[in-house]
Amino acid sequence: MADAPALTEAAAAREARRKDPSAMLKVTGLKRYFDVSAPWLNRVIERQPRQILKAVDGIDFSIGRGETFGLVGESGCGKSTVARLIVGLYGPSDGSIELEGRDIAGLTRKQMAPMRRRLQMIFQDPYASLNPRWRVRDIIAEPIRAFGLASGPKAIERRVGELLEFVKLNPRDGEKYPHEFSGGQRQRISIARALASEPEFLVCDEPTSALDVSVQAQILNLMKDLQRELGLTYLFISHNLAVVYHISDRVGVMYLGKLAEVAASKTLFTTPRHPYTRLLLDTIPDLDMTGRERMPVAGEVPNPITPPPGCTFHPRCPFANDRCRAEIPQPRPLGDGAIVACHGVEEGRIPEGPPLALPPKPEGLD
Amino acid sequence: MALLEVNNLVVEFPTRKGTLTAVDDISLHIDQGEVLGVVGESGAGKSMTGAAIIGLLEPPGRVAGGQITLDGQRIDNLPYEQMRRIRGKKIGAIFQDPLTSLNPLYSIGRQLTETIETHTDMTPTQARERAIELLTEVGIPAPARRVDQYPHQFSGGMRQRVVIALALCVNPRLIIADEPTTALDVSIQAQIIALLKKLCREHGTAVMLVTHDMGVIAETADRVAVMYAGRIAEIGPVREVIKNAKHPYTHGLMGSIPAIGHESERLEQIPGAMPRLTDIPRGCAFNPRCPHEFGKCGELRPDLLPVEDSQVSCWLYDGQDGRNIDASKKLVAETKADARLEATNG
Numbered sequence: 001m002a003d004a005p006a007l008t009e010a011a012a013a014r015e016a017r018r019k020d021p022s023a024m025l026k027v028t029g030l031k032r033y034f035d036v037s038a039p040w041l042n043r044v045i046e047r048q049p050r051q052i053l054k055a056v057d058g059i060d061f062s063i064g065r066g067e068t069f070g071l072v073g074e075s076g077c078g079k080s081t082v083a084r085l086i087v088g089l090y091g092p093s094d095g096s097i098e099l100e101g102r103d104i105a106g107l108t109r110k111q112m113a114p115m116r117r118r119l120q121m122i123f124q125d126p127y128a129s130l131n132p133r134w135r136v137r138d139i140i141a142e143p144i145r146a147f148g149l150a151s152g153p154k155a156i157e158r159r160v161g162e163l164l165e166f167v168k169l170n171p172r173d174g175e176k177y178p179h180e181f182s183g184g185q186r187q188r189i190s191i192a193r194a195l196a197s198e199p200e201f202l203v204c205d206e207p208t209s210a211l212d213v214s215v216q217a218q219i220l221n222l223m224k225d226l227q228r229e230l231g232l233t234y235l236f237i238s239h240n241l242a243v244v245y246h247i248s249d250r251v252g253v254m255y256l257g258k259l260a261e262v263a264a265s266k267t268l269f270t271t272p273r274h275p276y277t278r279l280l281l282d283t284i285p286d287l288d289m290t291g292r293e294r295m296p297v298a299g300e301v302p303n304p305i306t307p308p309p310g311c312t313f314h315p316r317c318p319f320a321n322d323r324c325r326a327e328i329p330q331p332r333p334l335g336d337g338a339i340v341a342c343h344g345v346e347e348g349r350i351p352e353g354p355p356l357a358l359p360p361k362p363e364g365l366d
Numbered sequence: 367m368a369l370l371e372v373n374n375l376v377v378e379f380p381t382r383k384g385t386l387t388a389v390d391d392i393s394l395h396i397d398q399g400e401v402l403g404v405v406g407e408s409g410a411g412k413s414m415t416g417a418a419i420i421g422l423l424e425p426p427g428r429v430a431g432g433q434i435t436l437d438g439q440r441i442d443n444l445p446y447e448q449m450r451r452i453r454g455k456k457i458g459a460i461f462q463d464p465l466t467s468l469n470p471l472y473s474i475g476r477q478l479t480e481t482i483e484t485h486t487d488m489t490p491t492q493a494r495e496r497a498i499e500l501l502t503e504v505g506i507p508a509p510a511r512r513v514d515q516y517p518h519q520f521s522g523g524m525r526q527r528v529v530i531a532l533a534l535c536v537n538p539r540l541i542i543a544d545e546p547t548t549a550l551d552v553s554i555q556a557q558i559i560a561l562l563k564k565l566c567r568e569h570g571t572a573v574m575l576v577t578h579d580m581g582v583i584a585e586t587a588d589r590v591a592v593m594y595a596g597r598i599a600e601i602g603p604v605r606e607v608i609k610n611a612k613h614p615y616t617h618g619l620m621g622s623i624p625a626i627g628h629e630s631e632r633l634e635q636i637p638g639a640m641p642r643l644t645d646i647p648r649g650c651a652f653n654p655r656c657p658h659e660f661g662k663c664g665e666l667r668p669d670l671l672p673v674e675d676s677q678v679s680c681w682l683y684d685g686q687d688g689r690n691i692d693a694s695k696k697l698v699a700e701t702k703a704d705a706r707l708e709a710t711n712g
Contacts, residue, residue, distance in 0.1 A: 074551040182639050183408075212407035212578065212640075217622030217633035224632065239552065246624035246633065269626050283556035285581030287608060287625060300521050300554060 023062035023098075024201060024233045025086070030095035030105075032056040032081050036305060053305050055081040057257035058095070060331065063250075065200075068227065068234040070248030070265065072241055072280070074301055078257040079237045083205045086235065087121045088112055099201070117147045120194040124206035126186035130178040136189055137174030140164070143197040163192040167222060184215035188222065195226070203235045208243060220247055241284055245269050253277045256304055256312040259331060263338035273340045275317045275350065311343065319344045368395035369437060369572050370419070370540055376431035377414050377423065377596075379643075386643040388414045388427065390596040393670075396540065399570040401563075403587030403604065405580060407619075409640055411596035412576045416542045418442070419574070420457050421449040437539060454485045458533030458571075462545035464525035467532070468517040474501075474528055475513035478535060485536040500531040504561060523554035530561065537569060544576045559586055580623055584608055592616050595641055595651035597667075602676025612678045615652045650681065658682055 034053040037043060043050070056078045063069040071079045084090045086097055088104065097105045104115050120143075123129040130139055140160045143149075150156045161171030167188040178186055187207060194202055204223070208216040220243065226232060238244050244251055245265055252262040253276065261274040272278045299316040302308055311329050314320035323343050331341040344350040377389035389411045396402045406412045417423045419434055421441070434442040441452060453459070461467050469477060478497035482488055488496060494513070501509035504527040517525055526546065533541050543562065547555040563586055566573050575587055583590050584604060591601040592613065600613040611617045621634030638655045641647060647654055653663040662681050670677040671684060 074553065184639060213580070214407060214619055214622045214636045215639065217624075217635040220624070221632050221635055241552070242624040242626050245626045246628075279553060281626075283553045284626065285556070285559065285579070285585040287581055287584045287623065300523055301551070 024065045024067070024100060025235070026062040026096075026098040026101075027082075027086070028060050028096045028098070030056055030059050030082070030085060030097065031093045032078075032085055032090055033093045051305050054257050054307070055304070056085065056092075059252075059254075059257075059259045061252055061259065061262055063201075063233055063235060065233055066227070066231050067250065068236055068248045070244035070251040071235065071237045071254060072239060072244050072251060073254035074239060074280075076256075076301055076304060077254040078304075079254050080205055082254075083121065083203045083235065083237055087119055087203050088116065089121075117143075117197045118199050119201050119203070120197060120199040121203045121205065122187075122190050122194050122207045125210050126183055126190055127178075127210075129190055130186060130193075132178055134177075135174065136164075136176055136178065136181075139178070139189065140174070140193050140196050143193065147197050149196075149198065159196070163196055166195060166226065167192045182215075183211050184218060187211060187215075187219055191219075191222070191226070195230070199232070201233045201235070203237075205237045206239070207236075209238065209240065216243070223247065241269075241280060253280065256301065256307050258312065258341065259339075260313065260342070261338065261340045262331075263336075263340075267336055267338055273334065273338060273345050273350075274342050275319055275344065276313050279316070311341075317344075319350050321349075369398045369400075370396040370574070371435040372415075372419065372432065373435075374432035375415065375418060375429065375434065375442075377411070377418050377427060378430040379427050381426075383644070387430075387646075388596055388643060389418065390646075391432070392593075392596075392598050393432075394591055394598065394601060396572045396574060398539070398572055399566060400589065401566060401573045401575055401587045403583035403590035404574060404576045404593060405578060405583055405590060405619075406593035407578060407640055409595075409643070410593040412578075412593050413544050414596075415593070416459075416544050416574060416576045420453055420459055420542050422453075422459075451485070454481060454538075455536050456539050458535070458538040458541045460526075460529050460533050460541060460543040460546045462548050464522065464529045464549070465517065467529045468525060470517050473514050473516055474520070478513075478528075478532060481532060481535045496535075497531075500534060501528070503534070503565070504528070504531045505557075506531075522550055523557060526550060526554075526558055527561065530558075530565070534565065534569070534571075538571060540572045540574065541566070542574045542576070545578070546575070547582055548577065548579070555582070562586065580608070580620065592619070595646050596643070597651060598670065598677075598679060599652065600676055600678045600680075601670070602674075602678075606675045610674075612673055612676060612683065613652075613680050614656045614658055614682070618655075650679070 032055050034055055035050065036053045037050040038048055042048065061069065071082060073079045081090065085092050092105050095105065096103045099115060099119065104112065107115065137160050140163055141156050144156055144159055150159045160174055164171050164173055169185065169188055178189065181189065208219050211219060224247065227234065236244065236247055248265045250262065251265050251268045253260045253274065255276050260276045261268065268277065269281065272281050302315065308315050310326045311324045314324040317324065327343065329341045329343045331339045332346055333339050372395065373393050374391050375389055376387065376391055379386040379388055392415065394402065404412045404415060418429050429442050433440060436456060441449065475494060475497050478500060479490065479493040482493040482496055483490065498509045498513050501513060506512050506524060506527055520528060547558050550558060559582060562573065565571065577583060587604045589602060590604045590607045592599045592607065592615065594615050599615045600607055607616060608620065611620050618634060618636035622636065624633060636655055641651065649664045649666055650668055653659045656663065668679045668681045668684065670679045673683045
């Protein structure tokens, strides 16, 4: 890894930044709608209305410098759309995305270019996100060349070697092609490529979902190390709650394009407030084999094109009443910094419920 | 007597570059009504074992040795036609992706009745009634209406329920479930696990549950086999394997699973990756990654040795080498302490 002095310097710089209270990324009222209507002629003949899929429907959150913000939810809840909105792969339908106070949502391609350097993404599938015809060194060098971060082939080569060492690969691996690597090694290459432009903010969309658990542990440890050394800020998206718990400082739970609950990781997992969060936590298979009874959960995520009125979770919610079926709940801050969008929690009519007993790690393992 | 018995099973893939051994001399058994979990990382040979038992190995894969006995009848050497009968009647199969297990052009009802009529002598009307009954049993709402719908009209979780109904059509003795919940969301996964458990309790069906998810195994299985590089590393009662892992690989695997409520900066990690089938190391396949590796490990392949309630294939537990269980346990505990120390310092 890097030399010791550089390391401590980076750590000191990170410490200084950590104290900086201003948010690195602030998302306000972010929306992204997709038009999924039938073609015009069909609509006219079959008298069908336009159909709008509200993939992301008004969400707010902010991420502090050096922080890891986890985003969880089931498939189709819009978490990947959020990732793509933030790095600018989609334009938002409404709302703003501020990177250090500057709105990047409405920027033109040209204005966006310097912002892109600071904002990189790691994708889920390391088999699909690396060009099979490029050597690894060219894959990693592309951002360096594109942003002019090093001049001359020698300097670029040195930088690529450094990046490969950062992710615990051999600098000589640069000569190889992606197919010569295993899934975990490919994900390391993706990380090296993302780091090549010296970003401050990484959007990680399910970076370990395609990997085996032992390899996942290696990648998660690597990501934590890199964060400590380089002072990176992460938006970490995953459907795996245990992974999100392990890596995140704060967590947002998404359901059908909206944030149900945002709270510090520990708070969210020890005292989940929103009934959906509680449902999610309750469904995790439990390695401890306590044989505890689960809350019977019926139903599935509804069709996002025609979401239920009111709170979108009400058809599956055991605490739903008439207000839930009619009025959309707004996110409200609670005392301990958690933000919950639920009428029941607001009115205090949801039984506090025993805070989910946290299973200790199986004996003989710690 | 065990319902299914697999003895010294070897599955090979002849290729131009030589023969690859995907499953290398494994033996296991499943009792009636028992759920045997088979875990391992990709490439460990767990799905191959399942495919070999139902006789659905993709060519050029072939069973190169060993015996598979179901209910006292040897089934690994049966001609295709006979095996086909057994497959529907005595062994049911559930695969990972419910969409590829169902024919998109046939209604759900037709797919169910086809299977029922092939394996029983029910009339079409009776078969249809049975189909509706099965859909009710796996928890599909409005089964009488849904039976005439097509797979694309069902959601992922509902499709997997249909696949389970399909596997249960003729009350099989054994179900091979290969990653049945992997393609599903967590809340649906819990529903499917609960359903599988309920069904095998009620019907006394034995299940071989192949998955990479330790959580699913912990919830569902009675016994578990941990596979590594085509071999069984450890097999035993699920509680024993999870809480008191004996093989260093099982240990590393359990430590690398992030758990909610477990405070640690770093996860335990096993260095390196599972070897490719082309270069499985000599001796114990895990020896290059093993923190306890010693002389013998790189030379000789360990057999499964009984240790407490489990069976473990690891030389650490071979008393003849001057090491005994207590010593090796101490060794395991020491490395864990070292790893913790490193984690806190780092």
